[in-house]
Each structure stands twice: as structure tokens, then as C-alpha cells.
Amino acid sequence: GDSVTQMEGPVTLSEEAFLTINCTYTATGYPSLFWYVQYPGEGLQLLLKATKADDKGSNKGFEATYRKETTSFHLEKGSVQVSDSAVYFCALGYNTDKLIFGTGTRLQVFP
């Protein structure tokens, strides 16, 4: 079946460092891919998405490119801030309401 695999956390970085959180997937079809973020004390919220191969999703300085050849959707940011500290979830979905999530990766950014 379909699944999502994320790198284990926590990822600990200093402010202004470059961020990569790896996400790979297995899929029987052609899903859309998502990154959700959960800030402390809040619910999950959509960060960015890509609906087909080679699409790049971007938001708040974060980017991720839908790579069909490597079945990946890695999250990147050039310069992280303390306020980016959160848990990041990679997910995939088809034309349904059943999103399939990864286990989440905790990011900790220190000044």
C-alpha cells in the first residue's frame, strides 16, 4: 500500500542554518504531496503542496519539489529562524479525504 517515510528527529539547528527534512513515498498511483506543520500548542496546518511531478511547492521560505524519479518530496529552507521550531509532517493523498501521513519530524532551532 501507499506510505510515507520521513527522517527521524529531532533536527537541531542554529538560526540561519540550511534545513533539509527528507521525505520519501511509495504510491500505487499519482498522488498529491503535502507538508503540514504543527507549531507548539496549535493544530496541524498546511505549509505547502505539489500536485504533480516536478511541481515545486513553496511558502514562508520553505520549498519542496515533487520528484517522481526518486519518489521524494524533501522540505528545504535556506535560513531557518527560531520561530520555525515545530513538528513537520509529510503526507500524500489522492482525490479523497484520506491523507497518508509520515511520523513527523521535530525541528528545534536555537539562537
Place this chain on the structure above:
Amino acid sequence: NAGVMQNPRHLVRRRGQEARLRCSPMKGHSHVYWYRQLPEEGLKFMVYLQKENIIDESGMPKERFSAEFPKEGPSILRIQQVVRGDSAAYFCASSPGGRVQANTGELFFGEGSRLTVL
């Protein structure tokens, strides 16, 4: 995503007791989804409800679990005779209407309810 309210945030139950988790969707949203996150796992879909209707419960365990979304009031996820394996974070999400199209991914989540079974 502010607006999806879940309570309680934390719930402790002993084996055999009942757990009730509540979810009030965002204003104007009539579709509710429940997801469960077991330790060391990703969020997994449980059930999708509209007002007074269960649309898809394919992710619900066959026994002890039930969900409702009445015409008035919050959606409730009910777990009877809890066991230690039910310990998890339960997330509720809502959407404004119609089945969520995966190419929009617009699910609005609450903070989750963490159930601990002793």
C-alpha cells in the same frame, strides 16, 4: 487553522473505562475527520462525518470505537472499554464542504487530544 477546538487536550483513563473526545469544527465547516497517531507512527485516517451522517468509517477499529456528528453540538469520538493500545493522540480536522480534494489538501486540524490508558 485556528478554530477547530478539541477537548479534552489530555485524558487519562484506566483499562475498561470509556473515553469521549470532542471536536468542534471551524465556523461554517460541516465536515469532520478524525485521525489517530499511535506512538512512533504517522497520523492515520479513522472516520469522515458530515452532520448526522457517517460518510466513511473505513479506518475505524471494528469494535469499541464509534463516532457521531449530531445536528447540534460537537463531533464525538467514543472509545468503550479502553485498552492500553488505545493510548494515542487523536486529531480532528474539518473542511468547509464536500469531500476534500487532495489537490487542495485544505484540512484544518485541531491541537489533538492525547489519551493515556493506565
